[in-house]
Amino acid sequence: MATGSSVYLDRIDDWDAGHAIDGLISEQSIGFFCTKHDLYAWLQLEFSTTLTVEHLSIVMRSDCCAERFSNVGIYVGNQPATYGKVSRNQRCTYYEGPAQLGETVELGCDTPVSGQYVIIQIVHLYSEHMQVNEVSVCGYEGRYIALLST
Numbered sequence: 001m002a003t004g005s006s007v008y009l010d011r012i013d014d015w016d017a018g019h020a021i022d023g024l025i026s027e028q029s030i031g032f033f034c035t036k037h038d039l040y041a042w043l044q045l046e047f048s049t050t051l052t053v054e055h056l057s058i059v060m061r062s063d064c065c066a067e068r069f070s071n072v073g074i075y076v077g078n079q080p081a082t083y084g085k086v087s088r089n090q091r092c093t094y095y096e097g098p099a100q101l102g103e104t105v106e107l108g109c110d111t112p113v114s115g116q117y118v119i120i121q122i123v124h125l126y127s128e129h130m131q132v133n134e135v136s137v138c139g140y141e142g143r144y145i146a147l148l149s150t
């Protein structure tokens with residue numbers, strides 16, 4: 001399951017977090033995950049069991065504004081996101097950015113991190129929209145290695 005810090009204009013059909021894990025890549029100005037102008041905007045993926053995360057692939061919006069995806073922290077752990085900066089989950093890695101239009105940003109964890117929640121958060125000190133076209137997580141559960149969706 002995917003949730004976000006907010007939904008741009010509260011239009012869930014156009015921009016809610018489910019768009020980040022629906023398997024579709026939008027080339028339009030709707031149909032991807034987009035938050036409001038939040039401080040510490042985030043996208044959270046909740047898995048049904050604990051997994052050990054090694055890598056994320058994050059596909060950017062393709063029509064506009066890719067530079068908004070910068071200064072992003074990836075966190076994994078057992079604490080769900082609330083509001084404000086993630087503090088209690090371990091950092092997987094940090095992406096300085098900025099991203100390019102339609103780019104697939106590939107991020108490996110500095111060291112594999114285990115948890116039920118994967119949180120992608122903009123960590124700079126001014127408000128910004130977080131936009132994610134699609135995200136997938138590579139990790140393992142037990143000894144099995146697989147590409148995981150939520």
Ligand SMILES: [Ca+2]
Pocket residue numbers: 019020021022023024025026031032133134
């Ligand atoms: Ca999508």
